[in-house]
Amino acid sequence: QQQVKQSPQSLIVQKGGISIINCAYENTAFDYFPWYQQFPGKGPALLIAIRPDVSEKKEGRFTISFNKSAKQFSLHIMDSQPGDSATYFCAVYNQGGKLIFGQGTELSVKP
């Protein structure tokens, strides 16, 4: 079974700080690496995704960094805000074309 290791499990950051969440995978069948954001009582929403033809992608305060040789990718949230408090999941596609999620990171941004 495809393993996707996400860390840390929980993260507390002060408002204005940088939040960093890491994800490591074993193998993938499809070169597309998304991060999902989930608020309590809601379904996950696609936040940002990267294809490995680039090593970094930035959308506003959110940046994905990708290291193909190390099979790792990370999410950086710059100028973190209390409204960013949510659970974040990385995900990869396995050989069966199934989207497999990491265990999640519960982010809390303190005012």
Added chain:
Amino acid sequence: DTEVTQTPKHLVMGMTNKKSLKCEQHMGHRAMYWYKQKAKKPPELMFVYSYEKLSINESVPSRFSPECPNSSLLNLHLHALQPEDSALYLCASGRTINEKLFFGSGTQLSVL
């Protein structure tokens, strides 16, 4: 319309009841999914439909029965569930398999 709509939002049922969850999308997506999510855990794949045909069943117990009546609708029929089946049930859709997924807000199911 970029929404995946799930009904009901909340459902409480007894172990002998029969109920159904409904999912609808009007984005022209041809891949539709059911996921199950326990509290503080990632979503776990249950079923995948591609072009209205069941393509993946993740060894889900037969008390869960999916149905895809047309390209916009996905149902999950529930019968004789167990208390451990209590969870958030999420529907998702994508243009095709391996395309990015759009999730609904889920149905919070409690089995008494």
